[in-house]
Amino acid sequence: QVRLQESGPGLVTPSGTLSLTCTVSGDSVSNNAWWWSWVRQPPMKGLEWIGEIHHTGATYNNPSLKSRVTISLDKSKNQFALQLSSVTAADTAVYYCARGNEYSWNWWGQGTLVSVSS
């Protein structure tokens, strides 16, 4: 059974950096078959893809987030991480980590709410 678990601060100050970690169990982030992604959902709104990383180090990000996104991999801990810089209230959302390929995501974390507020 694959399990993904998000962790990180639930509150970030405006202009700061949002940092989240996704811990994977039941699979390896080094598994060549999968890409490891972040998806977010503002309160009462739809889903937005943030970015993804492969064990080779390849990453792709949502162009709408420009250069604010950094996704990294820690193979020794079987984790991957998200950093989103220069946050505003518009970045308040439930953040999900997920496992997928170029078709879809078949395993998701439970999600973690991050609020941006002073």
Add this chain to the structure above:
Amino acid sequence: EIALTQSPGTLSLSPGERATLSCRPTQSVSSTYLAWYQQKPGQAPRLLIYGASKRATGIPDRFSGSWSGTDFTLTISRLEPEDFAFYYCQQYDTSPPTYTFGQGTRLEIK
């Protein structure tokens, strides 16, 4: 950038009825790269359909996906009480690699 328009925004039906949800891209999308998700309040999305018509592991056969031309459809043949939820379509674009979701359809009990 490809956008996905889902319709209707809200669908009100009774258990036992048939639900038909639509997803229309603004540009041509390969059926290979079209997926559907179900999301209940407070839960993560759950993959229902990938490749436009392939059911994900463990998904009941009352859920089916299809496409005609550029339009994609999710059909739930006979609604069960647990099927009332939000449904999102999602597409993958290869150049550059990006993923887009539709705005969602709320399926509510009539």
